[in-house]
């Protein structure tokens with residue numbers, strides 16, 4: 001039994017109420033991006049209709065309002081992540097930019113030839129490629145934590161990879177392809193024993209549970225707003241103050257400076273040192289609304305509803321002959337990747353879309369993970385707070401229809 005009134009919640013998401021190919025839309029691509037509630041859409045419109053101005057430098061009323069709401073969002077993110085200061089919250093264009101920022105600044109300054117970086121075998125390309133680029137540039141070695149058949153990190157192998165040479169460990173909190181929740185607190189504690197810093201890719205975690213960067217003792221934590229009911233193309237990076245202060249700036253430009261002369265430029269204080277140029281003000285403001293929306297529903301209630309859907313869907317899909325679930329970790333969020341013997345994942349995606357059901361198919365930007373399971377891709381259904389048991393039933397019936405058509 002649900003504490004949440006899912007039908008009432010669905011009414012907050014106007015996009016859900018439409019037909020696709022003559023069938024009521026079932027949106028199961030939430031790990032790629034969640035839909036946005038009216039409150040978030042309205043926050044963006046309200047900003048442009050009433051408050052739009054450039055921030056921080058203006059003294060007129062609109063500029064003061066825009067600045068106030070922009071900085072109020074920073075405070076909301078600080079609270080959401082459990083950070084101790086808003087100086088530690090940098091607005092970015094998303095998880096990808098957060099990771100690239102750390103690679104380009106912390107990485108370039110503090111990781112040297114002969115050092116090592118550890119990532120895991122279940123990383124998104126955005127938490128692989130920036131490190132590979134850095135490794136190539138500087139002569140650093142990239143090491144990979146192997147993934148077990150269940151879809152969990154091999155923690156014994158991880159401990160064996162650790163040494164004084166390791167300067168950074170970069171792993172995701174939750175796998176976008178498998179749904180695995182990784183033991184990041186333990187991963188961080190072990191890395192710290194060797195003096196290595198740790199970046200957590202939180203892209204898939206923030207929509208499912210509360211984050212406490214201080215309890216985790218994470219050095220960096222990156223996430224994207226669009227995975228938790230907020231706008232696309234924006235997110236935030238948390239970094240420990242003493243590390244951010246020691247890091248050189250990322251992009252140069254307005255806002256990130258204190259004083260500029262042609263002889264020497266001095267940089268602004270945190271967090272502005274890392275926020276060159278006019279930011280995505282409207283979407284930053286709307287992120288606060290998205291966080292408030294999720295908080296009002298209650299993150300534990302959201303998680304309980306999603307866990308119920310995952311349990312039911314796992315049970316139902318397991319009964320389909322020839323269907324194999326990829327990723328059976330003990331701790332998972334509501335992501336269900338599967339393959340069906342003799343059917344290409346792309347065909348499953350197209351034929352489900354014909355029935356109005358949106359799932360993601362392919363490698364999910366995790367090609368090395370797919371190689372680990374000898375797959376080119378999977379079909380992935382991922383559930384959010386507005387999804388229902390009836391929709392899972394539609395998926396199950398849809399898969400049976402696909403099998404009937406193709407096998």
Ligand code: PMP
Nearest residue numbers: 094095096124126172176203224
């Ligand atoms: N990491 C993970 C685990 C992800 O799922 C994603 C988004 N698919 C990203 C990073 C990148 O996020 P963004 O595209 O918003 O920068």
